[in-house]
Amino acid sequence: MRRRRIAVWLGGVALLAVAGSGLAAWRSALPPGGPEPGETVPERVQQGAVLAALGYCASCHTAEAGRPYAGGRGVATPFGTIYATNITPDPETGLGRYTLAAFTRAMRAGVDRDGRHLYPAFPYTHYAGLTDADIAALYAFVMTREPVRAEAKANALPFPLSWRPLIAGWKLLFFRTPTLPKDESRDPAWHRGAYLAEALSHCGACHTPRNVLGAEIKSRAYAGGEADGWWTPPLDRSSPAPLPWSEDDLARYLAEWDPQHGGAGGPMRPVVDAHAAVPKGEIRALARYVATLYGPGPAGSRTGPVDRAPGDDPRLGEDPRLGEGSRLGEGSRLGEGSRLGEGSRLGEDPGLARGAATYAGACAVCHESGGGAAGGVPYTTPSLGHRTTLRAPDPRNLILVLRDGVAPREHAPGPIMPAFGAVLTQAQMTDLAAYLRARFSPDGPWPGLDGTVRELMREPPRSGARAEASP
Amino acid sequence: MPTLTVNGRAQAVAAEPETPLLYVLRDEFGLNGAKFGCGLGQCGACTVEVEGRAVLSCLTPIGLLEGRPVTTVEGLGTPENPGPLQAAFIAENAAQCGYCIAGMVMRAYALLRNNPHPGEAEIRDALRLNLCRCGTHMRILAAVRRAAGREPAATGATP
The missing domain is CATH 1.10.760.10 (Cytochrome c-like domain)
Structure with missing residues (x-):
């Protein structure tokens, strides 16, 4: 079993190497710059603040007891630890020299300003679905944070995974711009929730299982996964929750705490905490969409709360x-x-x-x-x-x-x-x-x-x- | 009958194994240093030390402590002859009503046992789960700094 996994893994790595070198892994550096006049107007910054909260940027880019958005938090993956970078506008160690175009490329294509491929621990596989307006608002927010000088910590990844051109091959195999679900029988709030869940809030990054090469298995979307050593529950019919999750339950849970299901723990805690800065309508939209992922009716295993008193x-x-x-x-x-x-x-x-x-x-x-x-x-x-x-x-x-x-x-x-x-x-x-x-x-x-x-x-x-x- | 070792003395206990340590300390052993504050593990007034760790005695059933020595504030010294940490609390006049102080002392004791020279952030991090309603935090911090042999000047500084 273990031997087979290693074989699959090695095969995948070889494939990636071939694909990566065959493909134009090389991306050009973009010219340095900064926000143009009008790109950081207060309204945009305010929109960006809400979007940054709903994208949970701080839960990776702010270290424990660290300066906001200055990076340094380690994200444990099965391949090694990847450290979140400094996204404050410090010119030397942060995003200070990013133009909107460079920021957009990083968010949509997972390539930094120097042309280096970014590891998909940064969820550009979801952010690729963001609208231009939302990326511009996030840019306005990020570029108006207090600049902090903080070098990114070196990732703890074994060779060959530490060799970034390999990521180009990974992208070729697994990176598709997310398609947003559309359903004429659903209202605008549901569609808004779908956009948030699939793109900005990247729910699937934790709640969808990943394959041996760390890519989300799209055919098993929301079937549950892993985050930071915690089990992440399925959000689909396979949910083992003792009680069904209604839209109202989810709205309460995502805003604070639900009296029947309880509150968030582990890596979901900062997600719920971030919602304090988010208008209720956005939480409601997320809840409306996520409630429909569970499918109609209670799942088979849902027996209600058990207590052998x-x-x-x-x-x-x-x-x-x-x-x-x-x-x-x-x-x-x-x-x-x-x-x-x-x-x-x-x-x-x-x-x-x-x-x-x-x-x-x-x-x-x-x-x-x-x-x-x-x-x-x-x-x-x-x-x-x-x-x-x-x-x-x-x-x-x-x-x-x-x-x-x-x-x-x-x-x-x-x-x-x-x-x-x-x-x-x-x-x-x-x-x-x-x-x-x-x-x-x-x-x-x-x-x-x-x-x-x-x-x-x-x-x-x-x-x-x-x-x-x-x- | 299970036995508990508290402040170096092994004593038989009549209580059931699920009984929280705090009740046994106060009601059976007459050790009234550890206080009942919230009874929910949220205030720290009941803190004692077990194997180098600060432990909330109100939520620690004695069944967990067979063969594991417990230290309470009474184990650190006597009114006539206070231990170094107690002496530091006295010197800094850290108590107002005093209800939280035994818990604060024991939390600090566990910290200093593992880390005799903690930094300011480490002291604050260790004590942050213990509450004081009188607001003598600055004096409590000064007392811990004093016991750790640190400069007393940092009072009021942010970590």
Whole structure:
């Protein structure tokens, strides 16, 4: 399996090399310059600010605790780490010498002013669908930021991937200007949402699976993927979300938090935070479009929130440790499809019993408070059975959020969760994750849970995960 | 009956394994330094140290701590003979109402155990999750700087 992957990969690299050298990989440098009079008028800058928020430029181009747009954040890819560059108008280290034409070429063709091909971690495969007016507004915004002198960090890519002409071959194979969906039965807001999702907001960059050469697999658009070591949930019919996502749910989630599904974590957090600077109509448009990606009707696996509360399973009642702390109220009944499988007898398995005790003492005080919408602890769902995280195909997201917590937002209300990586040992983390899965999901134990915990807890946890720098 | 090792003393505990450490410290052991603030792991008043890490005792079930030594603020010194970090807090007059201070001291203790000479940004980053309603942050920071052997001049500077 591994050997086959390597063979495919090597074959791809060879193909790219041939294609890359055969094709005119060379692109000319464009003359230096800057904004012409009228290109940075205030109205354009303001439009550009909203577009930059919706393009989530800062989530890559602003480093943790770094100066806005000065670059330096590493984007982890399966091929190595690519560092976002400085896009402030500093002439030496940023975009200071970019004309609108050079900026447009970078956004649409993935070629910098010097003529070098840019790695597709920069989502020009999506930005290629932007209108001229929007690119001009983004240019106006970027060129009026405070210039910061900051050299780009060298990418950590192995040879031959570090050889940029190879990217020309990659583009030949995989780079197509996005076609925007059109549907006469849909209203203008849906079409606006489609434009945002497919081009500017580049949702598919994280939510579409990628092939061995890192290109989005268009035939499986929105079938879920990976971002920065996190699992990104599918936005199509294969979504394992326990409850369907309506347009209203998505609009609430994208603006702040949805009382039934919860709020964003991991790399989606800065996306939602960026929406604070975006008019409600744009969020609504995104939600209208994305809601239709899930397809009509609830997907087959959607069973509603699962909670094998003690009263629902006689075997649980026998375990005195699953007492008071873990009892749930109405709405937490054992649902369809939540039969108990092998190894998920909550009351008998000693590991699950230890996990239950941890849950009762560490989690239940917030997560069994009834939910934020019902007067419980703010930003909690009615139960953890509402969270898609526990229905994920693997435990990465759960372990990462347990390890690092959810850092408070700076200067704004929002969810907060302590980092439990400071106190849980690997074995304790495994017990807790196994218990949460057994209790709040009908899907059976996660395969390879131990290994994932070992891998993610090898590094000492952060001293309290930092909030993202605000865009 | 499980045992807990707190400030170097192993003691048997009657409480169930899911009981948060804070209640055992205060109710069974009479160690009232760690405070109940929010009970939700959001304020840091209950912070203690476990194996070099700052840990929120209100959300740490004792079942997790078998064989793992715990240090509370009482373990750093006595009123007659305060430890270096406590002495620094006293010298800087860092407490107003004092409710958050044991948590602040223990958060700083965990920091200094791992990093005896932290920079200003590291100190602020470590303490940022502990809240103080009186607003004595500047004095608390000065106390941590003093304990870390740093220049006290940086008060009020942005990181």
